[in-house]
Amino acid sequence: MREIIYLEAIREALREEMARDPKVFVLGEDVGAYGGAFGITKGLQEEFGEYRSLDMPISESCIIGVSVGASLRGYRPVAEMQFGDFITCGFDQIVNQAATLRYRYGGRASCPIVVRAPVGGNVAGGLYHSQNPESWFVHRPGLKVVAPSTAWDAKGLLKAAIRDDNPVIYLEHKYLYRRAKGPVPEGDEIVPIGKAAVRREGGQVTLVTYGAMVIASLEAADRLAKEGVDVEVIDLRTLSPWDKEAVFASLEKTNRLLVVHEDVKTLGLGAEISAVVMEERFESLDAPVMRVTYPDAHCPFSAVLEQHNLPNADKIVEAVQALARY
Amino acid sequence: MREIIYLEAIREALREEMARDPKVFVLGEDVGAYGGAFGITKGLQEEFGEYRSLDMPISESCIIGVSVGASLRGYRPVAEMQFGDFITCGFDQIVNQAATLRYRYGGRASCPIVVRAPVGGNVAGGLYHSQNPESWFVHRPGLKVVAPSTAWDAKGLLKAAIRDDNPVIYLEHKYLYRRAKGPVPEGDEIVPIGKAAVRREGGQVTLVTYGAMVIASLEAADRLAKEGVDVEVIDLRTLSPWDKEAVFASLEKTNRLLVVHEDVKTLGLGAEISAVVMEERFESLDAPVMRVTYPDAHCPFSAVLEQHNLPNADKIVEAVQALARY
Amino acid sequence: MPSIKRHKFKLTDEQLLEMLYWLKLIRAFDERLSILVRQGRVRSGVYSSIGQEAIVVGTCFGLHKEDYICPLHRDLGTFLMKGVSPGVMMAQMYAKATGLSKGRDSALHSGVSELGIFGNTSMLGANTPVAAGLALTYKLEGRDNVVIAYFGEGASNTGDVHEAMNFAGTHKLPVVFVCENNVYSYSVPIEKSMAIEDVADRAEGYGFDGVAINGNDVLAVYQATQGAIARARAGDGPTLIECKTYRWHGHSEHDPAFYRTDEELAMWKSRDPLPTFTTYLRSREVLDDTKLLEIETRVRQEIDAAVTFAEDSPHPEPGEAVTDLYA
């Protein structure tokens, strides 16, 4: 199968969905002729016209509100945040307007919008171009949240998100845009929302992660394998609803669980996974669920500072070793 | 000692702090002559003048941004959100502007603002007048979050929040405004941020909670005592940073822990407490940490629906019994 | 300020009587609600439009089914005029299973897509970007439908309203922005929340026209709205219509409204849109006592039936608290 990069996989999903369904359109800052800050929407305006890849004024709240309005008339807007960090400027329209729509309409309407947000660090982004906003949305009922780590999933999950009848926050990791390259099927391969993927099988420790941390986790697992520690790496892919069954199934084998994420520790997704595993699989645990995460700090610009904060293979190896020894 | 209600305790803290420090002022919608939607700021404008209890246009982002600006010149603004639900409209100014200020200034400035947010349900508020927004802010480094459950703490924590040099989110529970009545010291008694209170001692199960759920938890503990189950009830009071030592100390006695909160389950504060206890006190646990929370759903208006969702003494009793039996 | 041609859009006698019916129905609905709140039968979320009915009737009258409305919290009457029955609206206020939201929320926090009614959140101004999004779809489809977006003079200060008007102006979207300027934003008089007298003046900053009109004159509101709609349908983009009015009750039914004087209230009551219109109809011999009685009887019966329907409706099943979260 041909290999393409993550960034192109996102673009391909958009193009195919726009061609398939005239109700799908893209809107955001600079997404028109320019093709977006990262070039994701390049060519779409040329192919589909001004209004299907629509340049919006700088107004994130409006971008999302407009998406909600269009969705009520059967459209499937895909809103691009120029950086995921700016999603805070449209926060109310997501968590109150979109997330509660179906509920308050008594189930008589739905709100099929996708909000694409380029997230994550390790790209010299600093405080406002590196954030990982997933927890805010995982915490909010009525939303779904996905975070692909491979080019394949980037395409398949975006297609699933666009076809989903609920508001979906689609977190694309900037570090992966050009670094995650791999096979991607042409055409209509959907990656279902809510299903994790086992990226590496193993029997001693379960490592649950997502996004760019899949790369660091697999690197750590390779190194650990050489030491004889056999790690199963699960890529959640969907953060809300996350795939409890997949995590439990692996845990039944390993009885040891590590969660790795780039988001900060306190109330990062690892907290919820840990709590649920405790509640529902306490007896399966031979060791406490542990977390390797960003510290509770902001995302500094200096490479020296940022590397201090970012989880990496070294930190993961250390944590797995401790777990395996437990 | 004289007894006053929670609502008056908040007002008293504001009045005393405004009298003590001319840099303290209040701003928000209708906080002037009207005294705020709940009457909290009643009399302040008369006593301190138009600009120290300042009516703001409907613009939450501006209210918080203005507070940040004033704080940079040594003021200590106390911003009132008319309902905590509307804090989403000022979200960016809190999580990006205020929370990162000291960090990005290289430690050379601070941002001593307080954002007061009336939160919580059981007051016929419905979807947009009942929410519990604490998780969003506990998750964000650079902020502190407090949530008093008694009139005493309402006063003492607000004073602490105003004097704190960091942005503090002060969550006042609407259900408690008139229902929480109790002794409140006159004058300068401060309740320190970061310290929990043991509301009831007990040796069998530790129950950690905060806000309006302290009432339901104490009711449950009373009932359980009659059955011979001896519950220790800890009121966190501060949610960020939460008092790990107090929780651990109780857990060492009981080896069983239940977290109760009105916020939804997924990535509610209970998740973090559960995860930290697992990481740091796994060996102390005779049973899994359990959670009694709101389900992952919105806050419906109908009393029938709302009572279905709200945690209450019945649900807590049941959970404690299960834990005690474990 | 573009002048309003009072007689450009003709109304038949029948239509004029229908307008009177709506004015009276909406007034009666709100009056009954007010009583129901005091009786404790309706719990909260009641924002009376009494005194402002001419705006609702003047803007909604003659809308097509496919035209969309995005009302503010006080515009319960717009739901009625767009086709929701008084019974369903009353059930919504009662939080019954038969209400629009099935008890999930009260007030206007629910919508009906088939009737072109958007139900906003509580967040003031948040309906306006949604209105722009709806209008965008009409433009994309080349339909000649319009969207009416309502907000108070208080809400006009929110960022959302600015962002929405700017976007709508940029793309000449078919939206009519209706600002209901009732002098107060809860307790705050307009001069304490903005330095201008006419919110309409802001339209210029978005590249379209704004007019300030007498919001208590149903015909003036109708003419202005129809003019704006005609321009919108013709592809000439949005208009901002600021309707000067006053609310008689407090902000909500729980607000004693001490912040205003009796004289001010009395002055505005003397401009009550209902008798003004009734007198006009009589003078034009469109209305007589028989017809008036007919209308009043019909209104009373409909409101009574609505209350009965709401009272008799079941509460939602408790388990519905956690359904309809996802499609």
Next chain:
Amino acid sequence: MPSIKRHKFKLTDEQLLEMLYWLKLIRAFDERLSILVRQGRVRSGVYSSIGQEAIVVGTCFGLHKEDYICPLHRDLGTFLMKGVSPGVMMAQMYAKATGLSKGRDSALHSGVSELGIFGNTSMLGANTPVAAGLALTYKLEGRDNVVIAYFGEGASNTGDVHEAMNFAGTHKLPVVFVCENNVYSYSVPIEKSMAIEDVADRAEGYGFDGVAINGNDVLAVYQATQGAIARARAGDGPTLIECKTYRWHGHSEHDPAFYRTDEELAMWKSRDPLPTFTTYLRSREVLDDTKLLEIETRVRQEIDAAVTFAEDSPHPEPGEAVTDLYA
């Protein structure tokens, strides 16, 4: 549009030469930064102000130390003019420990309270409510200081700018709003993000004056700003000054700016604020070759020293990644 009296606020020859120095220093700083980016010595967050220096110099010149500035991302020069040394600014761009934020962020995301410099987040428009808050404190204290709040024509469409202007207008706060209209918001030309030509027209909607001026004429900018400051100090409230200008480089140093034509760029380069001002000074015999050489030498030395300082400065200690989160 209030007219600008070009000669109302007098400048001595010395001051005029100082203005030239600042124009050249800021130009040289940005030119050097551009090279450093291409060399990979500075990593990102570089938004060149080349072509727009007259706005920075014209608005900051003559500000009091206690006056506050709330710059936009392109206004690095304002930091220099308010008293941050070129070395510290360069170290900030290098993310060194000696930079303003000690490496926590680059660009203008840090401030200096003692110098009256606010450091915004990246979020466009978010500096304007903060500016209003600063100005509120001046009003409360009865001080005659002012706040200058900068934003691009693109950022003028954000809700924050609307909310801030409305609040500042309502209370006649001492703020000067400076809109740097450089035609583009990243790739989007102004006509695709608003339906008006002059952002200045929006001021009327907030109850204060707006003027659109030639932003490439440092003296015009200075006169307009001083006029606005005088009004603000006198308690007459805000002014919006829209400075028409153009950025020569791409949006950031990584943007090839294919979205515009060479002709357009060439036209605007012919309006370069520097030679325009130099010619003027020569014609008034304020400037001669010796003085020009003096200024240019000084600028070169200062920029060289700044780069040396930044290069020689240590990186922050890794552990500083988790300090200064709380006071």
